[in-house]
Amino acid sequence: DGGITQSPKYLFRKEGQNVTLSCEQNLNHDAMYWYRQDPGQGLRLIYYSQIVNDFQKGDIAEGYSVSREKKESFPLTVTSAQKNPTAFYLCASRPKAGQGNQPQHFGDGTRLSIL
Amino acid sequence: AQKITQTQPGMFVQEKEAVTLDCTYDTSDQSYGLFWYKQPSSGEMIFLIYQGSYDEQNATEGRYSLNFQKARKSANLVISASQLGDSAMYFCAMRAYSGAGSYQLTFGKGTKLSVIP
Numbered sequence: 001d002g003g004i005t006q007s008p009k010y011l012f013r014k015e016g017q018n019v020t021l022s023c024e025q026n027l028n029h030d031a032m033y034w035y036r037q038d039p040g041q042g043l044r045l046i047y048y049s050q051i052v053n054d055f056q057k058g059d060i061a062e063g064y065s066v067s068r069e070k071k072e073s074f075p076l077t078v079t080s081a082q083k084n085p086t087a088f089y090l091c092a093s094r095p096k097a098g099q100g101n102q103p104q105h106f107g108d109g110t111r112l113s114i115l
Numbered sequence: 116a117q118k119i120t121q122t123q124p125g126m127f128v129q130e131k132e133a134v135t136l137d138c139t140y141d142t143s144d145q146s147y148g149l150f151w152y153k154q155p156s157s158g159e160m161i162f163l164i165y166q167g168s169y170d171e172q173n174a175t176e177g178r179y180s181l182n183f184q185k186a187r188k189s190a191n192l193v194i195s196a197s198q199l200g201d202s203a204m205y206f207c208a209m210r211a212y213s214g215a216g217s218y219q220l221t222f223g224k225g226t227k228l229s230v231i232p
Contacts, residue, residue: 031217042119042206042222043160050217058219088158100148100210100218101167106160 002027006091006107012115013078013085021076021110023091031094032074033104036060036087043090049074078112086114117142117211119223127229128197135182136192136226138207144168148210149190150220151181155203163205166190194228202230 045058063082
Protein backbone atom coordinates (compact mmCIF):
# COMPACT_ATOMS: atom_id res chain seq x y z
CA ASP A 1 0.00 0.00 0.00
CA GLY A 2 1.12 3.56 -0.65
CA GLY A 3 2.02 5.68 2.32
CA ILE A 4 4.62 7.42 4.43
CA THR A 5 6.91 5.39 6.65
CA GLN A 6 8.69 6.97 9.57
CA SER A 7 11.32 5.13 11.57
CA PRO A 8 12.08 4.47 14.27
CA LYS A 9 8.86 4.83 16.22
CA TYR A 10 10.79 5.65 19.41
CA LEU A 11 14.27 7.14 19.62
CA PHE A 12 16.51 8.10 22.50
CA ARG A 13 19.31 10.61 22.29
CA LYS A 14 22.26 11.09 24.58
CA GLU A 15 23.59 14.54 25.35
CA GLY A 16 25.82 15.87 22.57
CA GLN A 17 24.68 13.25 20.08
CA ASN A 18 23.19 13.74 16.61
CA VAL A 19 20.31 11.47 15.65
CA THR A 20 18.58 10.98 12.30
CA LEU A 21 14.88 10.34 11.80
CA SER A 22 13.89 8.55 8.63
CA CYS A 23 10.95 9.45 6.38
CA GLU A 24 10.17 7.50 3.20
CA GLN A 25 7.13 7.86 0.94
CA ASN A 26 5.99 5.77 -2.02
CA LEU A 27 3.18 8.12 -3.04
CA ASN A 28 5.26 9.85 -5.74
CA HIS A 29 4.67 13.15 -3.96
CA ASP A 30 6.80 16.15 -4.81
CA ALA A 31 6.68 18.10 -1.54
CA MET A 32 7.76 16.79 1.85
CA TYR A 33 7.65 18.37 5.32
CA TRP A 34 8.93 17.88 8.85
CA TYR A 35 6.94 19.04 11.88
CA ARG A 36 7.55 19.07 15.59
CA GLN A 37 4.71 18.59 18.09
CA ASP A 38 5.07 19.34 21.79
CA PRO A 39 2.48 18.19 24.36
CA GLY A 40 -0.74 20.16 24.16
CA GLN A 41 0.49 22.06 21.13
CA GLY A 42 -0.14 22.14 17.44
CA LEU A 43 2.40 21.25 14.80
CA ARG A 44 5.28 23.58 14.01
CA LEU A 45 7.15 23.43 10.71
CA ILE A 46 10.87 22.59 10.85
CA TYR A 47 11.86 22.16 7.18
CA TYR A 48 10.16 21.51 3.87
CA SER A 49 11.23 20.48 0.40
CA GLN A 50 9.46 20.83 -2.92
CA ILE A 51 11.96 19.08 -5.13
CA VAL A 52 15.02 16.90 -4.95
CA ASN A 53 18.18 18.69 -3.78
CA ASP A 54 16.23 21.70 -2.56
CA PHE A 55 14.76 22.48 0.86
CA GLN A 56 13.66 25.51 2.87
CA LYS A 57 13.70 26.40 6.56
CA GLY A 58 10.43 26.50 8.41
CA ASP A 59 9.59 28.35 11.61
CA ILE A 60 11.86 26.39 13.97
CA ALA A 61 14.81 25.14 11.87
CA GLU A 62 17.58 25.94 14.38
CA GLY A 63 19.31 22.78 15.61
CA TYR A 64 17.96 20.64 12.76
CA SER A 65 19.21 19.67 9.31
CA VAL A 66 17.70 17.81 6.35
CA SER A 67 18.62 16.41 2.95
CA ARG A 68 16.58 15.49 -0.12
CA GLU A 69 18.77 13.34 -2.36
CA LYS A 70 15.85 11.19 -3.57
CA LYS A 71 12.25 12.10 -4.24
CA GLU A 72 10.95 9.47 -1.85
CA SER A 73 13.25 10.22 1.10
CA PHE A 74 13.53 13.23 3.43
CA PRO A 75 15.59 12.42 6.56
CA LEU A 76 15.77 14.82 9.49
CA THR A 77 18.86 15.11 11.68
CA VAL A 78 18.45 16.48 15.18
CA THR A 79 21.84 17.92 16.04
CA SER A 80 23.44 18.50 19.41
CA ALA A 81 22.70 22.20 18.91
CA GLN A 82 19.01 21.48 19.50
CA LYS A 83 18.89 21.87 23.28
CA ASN A 84 15.32 20.72 23.80
CA PRO A 85 14.73 17.94 21.27
CA THR A 86 12.20 15.91 23.26
CA ALA A 87 9.06 15.96 21.12
CA PHE A 88 6.92 14.05 18.64
CA TYR A 89 8.15 14.45 15.06
CA LEU A 90 5.84 14.07 12.09
CA CYS A 91 6.77 13.81 8.43
CA ALA A 92 4.28 14.73 5.71
CA SER A 93 4.05 14.91 1.94
CA ARG A 94 1.82 16.54 -0.68
CA PRO A 95 0.99 15.31 -4.19
CA LYS A 96 2.24 18.26 -6.18
CA ALA A 97 3.53 21.73 -5.63
CA GLY A 98 1.12 24.43 -6.78
CA GLN A 99 -2.18 22.72 -6.00
CA GLY A 100 -3.33 24.36 -2.82
CA ASN A 101 -6.35 22.17 -2.16
CA GLN A 102 -4.30 18.99 -1.87
CA PRO A 103 -3.97 17.91 1.77
CA GLN A 104 -0.73 16.86 3.34
CA HIS A 105 -0.48 13.16 4.14
CA PHE A 106 1.29 12.21 7.36
CA GLY A 107 3.39 9.37 8.67
CA ASP A 108 2.86 7.77 12.08
CA GLY A 109 5.54 9.88 13.76
CA THR A 110 8.72 9.36 15.77
CA ARG A 111 8.85 10.08 19.49
CA LEU A 112 12.28 11.40 20.51
CA SER A 113 13.42 11.50 24.12
CA ILE A 114 16.60 12.53 25.90
CA LEU A 115 18.47 9.96 27.97
CA ALA B 116 1.28 36.21 9.07
CA GLN B 117 -1.42 33.58 9.39
CA LYS B 118 -2.87 32.59 12.73
CA ILE B 119 -5.29 29.85 13.74
CA THR B 120 -7.15 29.95 17.05
CA GLN B 121 -8.95 27.00 18.59
CA THR B 122 -10.49 28.21 21.84
CA GLN B 123 -11.77 24.89 23.18
CA PRO B 124 -8.95 22.83 24.75
CA GLY B 125 -11.38 20.00 25.48
CA MET B 126 -14.94 19.03 24.58
CA PHE B 127 -17.29 16.26 25.65
CA VAL B 128 -20.15 14.92 23.57
CA GLN B 129 -22.67 12.14 24.08
CA GLU B 130 -22.51 9.29 21.61
CA LYS B 131 -24.85 9.82 18.62
CA GLU B 132 -25.08 13.57 19.27
CA ALA B 133 -23.62 16.28 17.03
CA VAL B 134 -20.70 18.46 18.13
CA THR B 135 -19.12 21.66 16.79
CA LEU B 136 -15.42 22.37 17.14
CA ASP B 137 -14.50 26.03 16.78
CA CYS B 138 -11.77 27.49 14.60
CA THR B 139 -11.10 31.14 13.83
CA TYR B 140 -8.36 32.37 11.58
CA ASP B 141 -6.53 35.52 10.69
CA THR B 142 -5.00 36.24 7.30
CA SER B 143 -4.58 39.11 4.89
CA ASP B 144 -4.56 36.78 1.87
CA GLN B 145 -7.56 36.71 -0.47
CA SER B 146 -6.92 33.13 -1.48
CA TYR B 147 -6.49 30.59 1.29
CA GLY B 148 -7.66 27.19 2.38
CA LEU B 149 -8.63 25.57 5.64
CA PHE B 150 -8.07 21.95 6.62
CA TRP B 151 -9.22 19.85 9.54
CA TYR B 152 -7.18 16.91 10.78
CA LYS B 153 -7.90 14.25 13.39
CA GLN B 154 -5.11 12.88 15.61
CA PRO B 155 -5.96 9.72 17.57
CA SER B 156 -3.89 8.78 20.60
CA SER B 157 -1.65 6.69 18.30
CA GLY B 158 -0.32 9.92 16.82
CA GLU B 159 -0.97 9.84 13.09
CA MET B 160 -2.69 12.85 11.49
CA ILE B 161 -5.78 11.98 9.45
CA PHE B 162 -7.13 14.49 6.91
CA LEU B 163 -10.87 15.08 7.34
CA ILE B 164 -12.09 17.99 5.23
CA TYR B 165 -11.00 21.02 3.19
CA GLN B 166 -12.60 24.41 2.49
CA GLY B 167 -11.24 26.90 -0.03
CA SER B 168 -11.80 30.61 0.48
CA TYR B 169 -13.59 30.89 -2.86
CA ASP B 170 -15.76 27.83 -2.42
CA GLU B 171 -19.38 28.93 -2.43
CA GLN B 172 -20.73 25.91 -0.62
CA ASN B 173 -19.71 24.59 2.77
CA ALA B 174 -17.63 21.44 2.47
CA THR B 175 -19.05 18.10 3.57
CA GLU B 176 -17.45 14.66 3.86
CA GLY B 177 -19.68 11.97 5.29
CA ARG B 178 -20.38 12.85 8.94
CA TYR B 179 -18.07 15.86 8.78
CA SER B 180 -19.14 19.28 7.60
CA LEU B 181 -17.49 22.64 7.74
CA ASN B 182 -19.45 25.72 8.81
CA PHE B 183 -17.51 28.37 6.89
CA GLN B 184 -18.34 31.99 7.73
CA LYS B 185 -15.91 34.10 5.75
CA ALA B 186 -16.92 37.48 7.14
CA ARG B 187 -16.42 36.23 10.68
CA LYS B 188 -13.23 34.36 9.70
CA SER B 189 -14.44 31.14 11.20
CA ALA B 190 -14.32 27.57 9.92
CA ASN B 191 -16.00 25.35 12.49
CA LEU B 192 -16.02 21.57 12.14
CA VAL B 193 -19.34 19.84 12.73
CA ILE B 194 -19.35 16.12 13.47
CA SER B 195 -22.79 14.55 13.28
CA ALA B 196 -23.86 11.34 15.05
CA SER B 197 -20.70 11.09 17.18
CA GLN B 198 -19.10 7.70 17.61
CA LEU B 199 -16.71 6.42 20.26
CA GLY B 200 -13.99 6.29 17.62
CA ASP B 201 -14.28 10.04 17.16
CA SER B 202 -12.47 10.57 20.48
CA ALA B 203 -9.21 12.27 19.45
CA MET B 204 -7.44 15.60 19.05
CA TYR B 205 -8.73 17.75 16.23
CA PHE B 206 -6.59 20.37 14.52
CA CYS B 207 -7.61 23.23 12.28
CA ALA B 208 -4.94 24.38 9.81
CA MET B 209 -4.64 27.14 7.24
CA ARG B 210 -2.82 26.91 3.95
CA ALA B 211 -0.38 29.71 3.30
CA TYR B 212 1.28 30.30 -0.03
CA SER B 213 5.01 30.78 0.41
CA GLY B 214 6.03 31.35 -3.20
CA ALA B 215 7.22 29.24 -6.15
CA GLY B 216 4.19 26.97 -5.90
CA SER B 217 4.89 26.09 -2.29
CA TYR B 218 2.20 25.85 0.36
CA GLN B 219 2.68 25.59 4.08
CA LEU B 220 0.20 24.82 6.82
CA THR B 221 -0.22 26.81 10.02
CA PHE B 222 -1.88 24.74 12.76
CA GLY B 223 -4.01 25.66 15.74
CA LYS B 224 -3.33 24.13 19.15
CA GLY B 225 -6.11 21.63 18.81
CA THR B 226 -9.26 20.51 20.64
CA LYS B 227 -9.45 17.23 22.49
CA LEU B 228 -12.83 15.60 21.86
CA SER B 229 -14.10 12.90 24.17
CA VAL B 230 -17.19 10.90 23.18
CA ILE B 231 -19.18 9.55 26.14
CA PRO B 232 -21.10 6.27 25.76
